[in-house]
Amino acid sequence: MAKRKRITAQMVADRAGVSRSAVSRAFTKGSYLEESKRRRILGIAAEIGYQPNALAAGLQGGRSRLVAVIEGDIRNAHDTTLISRLCSALNANGFWPILVSGTPINGYTEALAFPLDALIVRGGSMSKDLVHRCAKLGIPMICYGRPTEELNIDSVHCKNQAGMQLATELLVSKGRQKFGFLGGPDQFYSSMKRRKGVLNALENAGLDLQAEAASDFSVDGGFTAAKTLLTGNGHIDALVCANDAMAIGALGAARALGIAIPDALSVVGFDDADMADWQITKLTTVRNPLETTVQEVLNLLVDRINNPDRECRTIRVEPQLVIRGTH
Amino acid sequence: MAKRKRITAQMVADRAGVSRSAVSRAFTKGSYLEESKRRRILGIAAEIGYQPNALAAGLQGGRSRLVAVIEGDIRNAHDTTLISRLCSALNANGFWPILVSGTPINGYTEALAFPLDALIVRGGSMSKDLVHRCAKLGIPMICYGRPTEELNIDSVHCKNQAGMQLATELLVSKGRQKFGFLGGPDQFYSSMKRRKGVLNALENAGLDLQAEAASDFSVDGGFTAAKTLLTGNGHIDALVCANDAMAIGALGAARALGIAIPDALSVVGFDDADMADWQITKLTTVRNPLETTVQEVLNLLVDRINNPDRECRTIRVEPQLVIRGTH
């Protein structure tokens, strides 16, 4: 073997005694071709294992069905899950996701070597250069996790502020009065908005934020930060966390300190990640719905491809309170 | 815009007053081209945003640098992490991973529409058809998670049996005598081998397995199964779990039942997943090293591309005992 010889349409044509065009037509539905001939061609193709070369087809002017998914540096397990689902959805809709991860070399513009049908990127991984080049080349760009109206780019993101406000209001309604907030890295858009949600709810209730700490969206980070927060001077009876991982760390810290949950302390998170629903966790949280987000991204993408000149759109996904056992 | 006009080498050539060949050569290192001319070309290319079209280049006979990564139906969080790392590594080495996930339609053979440089697949997601077609087309196939010598396919997998045996021996050396085993789905190759490791260690120590249950590699599954196991008739002082997720579920079950860990019960897992090292967990486990696996897969791949006719190779990755706090 070794010779890596690709099976071409010409071979099928020779074998079937037809022209190469006929073979192409046999695979293109909506083309004129005598039914018996089409069946014979498809039969021979299956027999010798012929498949139209997607590269050549993509070159041929039309759509390539290739979509770059810029993963960037992933921190959050929830993000990894989202990407995985997104790729599945792309597959199911006949697209081929090319995953671009790791640290950016040229702001991820290397991926533009392919004639992409679209490019999907997380808000945090967008570079000016990438945006500029995509616009110039006319490649649709879909962003998730952050609004991008000002850049004239389609985007999908969860209503972070409203969601966290909902969760905080729940705790207020339970009679909690001394609130702490466990945030993520400063530059994270989502963490900033979620914090705002907490402050809004507290202001509406005439309460103040008693304590605050920032960590890195990880379980361990949450554990350490919560431990400090809970052993600090001011007493706290409610801890709102900017994501589920940190909330779970906080639960561990409370347990280590002998603080009863939810009797002495309410803890809520954000995302409704897998681990929030574990029986050993049962974290009260806010659902940041993956399926909806994925579906909306796909809708935007398909819609944009069919109608390249339409106005850009920003989809705000509705968060949802998930009542479990830690509030 | 809308016209999605790709910038071609010809445009750069016109602008620079050279032939199109010169432009191609400017981007191909190792080609003869006057240095000043090369610089001028690259300058103009950067200016108008030209990049060689990877599709056209791939079509041109040589390597396409495309690698299909068959993800299949992912169950395990650890698998998702592996795939993410794998894609990063492929990126870093100049390959473009096309992710194929979801349920197989034709045994994942649709991905062969691309002239792939290679195809990476998990042991569990291999179909006879896929193997056959790849062999016929001369596309290198790398498998991970299962040995595949009999199929003449390169593969990488962890020494499941030896690893679990190591962990069991650790518990034996601590004086544990009543062992339970928490396994995964029957058809999982890895679970089977890990169980064998437990039995080996016990046999060497003259001990019997006291109790056994099978679950689904998930935290919740582990929780439920462990609860049953721990409340059953036979008393148990050591619980060996086929992966970390189930072990963490088991830890939760023990806590719920008021069983002190590690005083009254030892628990060990397998994988050394992220969650095993959480401060709230500190699970004693066996490292199934991701980085090594990824690196070995990449080595096999590059080596195979450079030398298509070499003998197939099976790499057995050495597991490593990770001592933490639950044994």
Add this chain to the structure above:
DNA sequence: ACGGAATGTGCACACGTGTTCAGTACGAGT
């Protein structure tokens, strides 16, 4: 001054496909 090596460049081909365009065969309508 002259032959030959060394260096640099452009032409043309190949890669494998989808699709347009002109053209053939054939049946039906007048």
Add this chain to the structure above:
DNA sequence: ACTCGTACTGAACACGTGTGCACATTCCGT
């Protein structure tokens, strides 16, 4: 019989690139 429309087909082109080959130019040694 003649025209017209219909069903079908093959030749040819375009997509954008890398590279073999032949040719042009420069340089050097004698």
